[in-house]
Amino acid sequence: MTSKWIKGGTIVTAADTYRADLLIKEGIIAKIGIDLSAEAEAEGAEAVDAAGKLVFPGGVDPHTHLDMPFGGTVTADDFATGTRAAAFGGTTTVIDFCLTTKGKPLAESIATWHRKASGKAVIDYGFHLMIGEINDEVLAELPAVVNDEGITSLKVFMAYKNVFQADDGTLFRTMLAAKDLGAMVMVHAENGDVIDFLIRQALEAGHTDPIYHARTRPSIIEGEATGRAANLAELAGARLYVVHVTCEEAVRQIAEARSRGVDVWGETCPQYLTLDETYLARPGFEGAKYVWSPPLREQRHQEVLWNALKSGQLQTIGSDHCSFNYDGQKDLGLGDFSKIPNGGPVIEDRFSILYSEGVAKGRITLNQFVEMVATRNAKLFGLFPQKGTIAVGSDADIVIFDPSAERTLSAQSHHMNVDYNPFEGMSITGVPLSVLSRGEYVIRDRQFAGELGTGRYLKRSPYTASSGEAPDRTAASAKS
Ligand code: URP
Numbered sequence: 001m002t003s004k005w006i007k008g009g010t011i012v013t014a015a016d017t018y019r020a021d022l023l024i025k026e027g028i029i030a031k032i033g034i035d036l037s038a039e040a041e042a043e044g045a046e047a048v049d050a051a052g053k054l055v056f057p058g059g060v061d062p063h064t065h066l067d068m069p070f071g072g073t074v075t076a077d078d079f080a081t082g083t084r085a086a087a088f089g090g091t092t093t094v095i096d097f098c099l100t101t102k103g104k105p106l107a108e109s110i111a112t113w114h115r116k117a118s119g120k121a122v123i124d125y126g127f128h129l130m131i132g133e134i135n136d137e138v139l140a141e142l143p144a145v146v147n148d149e150g151i152t153s154l155k156v157f158m159a160y161k162n163v164f165q166a167d168d169g170t171l172f173r174t175m176l177a178a179k180d181l182g183a184m185v186m187v188h189a190e191n192g193d194v195i196d197f198l199i200r201q202a203l204e205a206g207h208t209d210p211i212y213h214a215r216t217r218p219s220i221i222e223g224e225a226t227g228r229a230a231n232l233a234e235l236a237g238a239r240l241y242v243v244h245v246t247c248e249e250a251v252r253q254i255a256e257a258r259s260r261g262v263d264v265w266g267e268t269c270p271q272y273l274t275l276d277e278t279y280l281a282r283p284g285f286e287g288a289k290y291v292w293s294p295p296l297r298e299q300r301h302q303e304v305l306w307n308a309l310k311s312g313q314l315q316t317i318g319s320d321h322c323s324f325n326y327d328g329q330k331d332l333g334l335g336d337f338s339k340i341p342n343g344g345p346v347i348e349d350r351f352s353i354l355y356s357e358g359v360a361k362g363r364i365t366l367n368q369f370v371e372m373v374a375t376r377n378a379k380l381f382g383l384f385p386q387k388g389t390i391a392v393g394s395d396a397d398i399v400i401f402d403p404s405a406e407r408t409l410s411a412q413s414h415h416m417n418v419d420y421n422p423f424e425g426m427s428i429t430g431v432p433l434s435v436l437s438r439g440e441y442v443i444r445d446r447q448f449a450g451e452l453g454t455g456r457y458l459k460r461s462p463y464t465a466s467s468g469e470a471p472d473r474t475a476a477s478a479k480s
């Protein structure tokens with residue numbers, strides 16, 4: 001393992017922007033200083049020229065679905081192609097959703113997810129665990145899930161009726177159990193029962209086109225489910241994280257709950273900040289490319305989301321990467337929008353879209369960018385300070401970023417294993433040039449330099465009730 005000297009760059013953290021060098025030893029940031037040439041020479045460290053560049057902590061993507069069966073098919077990206085694309089985009093940690101099956105031990109599902117990732121991931125990864133039912137067996141397994149597996153976030157779906165959806169009793173009991181264990185509860189907040197009715201009504205009326213995906217999932221029922229989850233979290237005294245917030249109604253519920261002191265956090269995604277529901281109405285079956293749940297909204301919601309990020313009402317950006325090819329997968333829903341696999345490819349472009357649309361366009365600051373794309377995510381999910389920042393003792397997960405380079409997003413040039421890019425043609429300012437994972441190049445001058453299977457599983461820490469942030473955990477570097 002070679003030591004590295006990152007010289008001449010501008011370091012950006014969630015708190016500060018300053019000119020300094022970094023010295024990396026054994027995959028860890030060993031020293032930060034204005035000029036580390038003497039130390040680097042003594043160490044025989046390899047120089048990495050960062051003059052004129054920004055030096056960011058690697059992105060932490062808190063929301064991915066790799067190698068996941070869904071909608072009668074399996075996502076196009078697995079842990080090899082997905083994490084490689086993530087690295088190209090400046091992300092060095094992903095937290096993926098481990099699905100579970102009712103009646104099956106949680107441990108079996110977790111073992112399945114370990115098999116999917118190991119030998120493939122090129123960056124470090126952790127898991128969230130889906131909870132679909134609460135019974136004595138599940139309750140008996142949860143302490144080991146949190147304490148031994150280091151899975152400290154439990155996901156409950158309030159939508160996808162007859163597939164993943166859990167009822168409110170299950171959600172509430174998950175919150176009570178999670179609170180006792182220091183685990184956070186995540187929700188997909190939409191009213192699945194109402195959506196189920198609206199879908200059946202639309203199909204009976206002969207409305208089969210992709211646009212009806214949006215029309216059968218109105219924003220008011222995302223707001224309703226978000227408020228319901230926040231109320232239940234308040235009652236349980238639990239910590240809640242609402243994934244993929246898309247609309248004003250949901251933002252308002254989160255902001256109100258936070259103002260009451262409820263421990264609730266909100267994530268949005270690049271697609272909801274930049275695309276709108278007119279994409280779903282594109283001619284032919286083109287709209288299928290833009291089928292996410294919750295759906296893309298009217299354009300006016302984008303400004304609400306940006307303002308919520310800027311003001312801290314929403315705190316994180318996830319990709320919700322869940323890729324399906326247009327040819328052969330999305331077309332399962334030809335003639336019936338409800339059969340279009342839900343999700344899209346975003347893992348590679350999350351970091352750059354937030355930089356370009358957020359920082360370069362003056363909507364958020366450089367430090368807010370780092371907070372949303374890395375630091376807050378690491379803190380909320382029990383990975384800080386091992387991940388999510390540039391500090392002495394942290395893993396040397398580093399992005400050397402050219403803030404002025406311009407490029408165009410396209411399926412022709414992306415690295416995701418999927419035949420379209422939802423952001424096709426979008427002009428982007430800023431390029432992740434080189435990316436290090438624990439001090440080793442994964443991307444070097446825009447070329448892949450990593451190795452399949454070098455990504456490590458991350459056991460994450462429980463949270464402490466008072467902190468609002470996950471605690472420092474020296475044992476966080478324990479790998480399994
Ligand atoms: O449409 C989406 N978001 N697909 C991925 C699964 C989920 O609901 O997050």
Ligand code: ZN
Nearest residue numbers: 001002003440
């Ligand atoms: Zn080495």
Ligand code: ZN
Nearest residue numbers: 188243244293
């Ligand atoms: Zn979801």
Ligand code: ZN
Nearest residue numbers: 063065320322
């Ligand atoms: Zn998702």
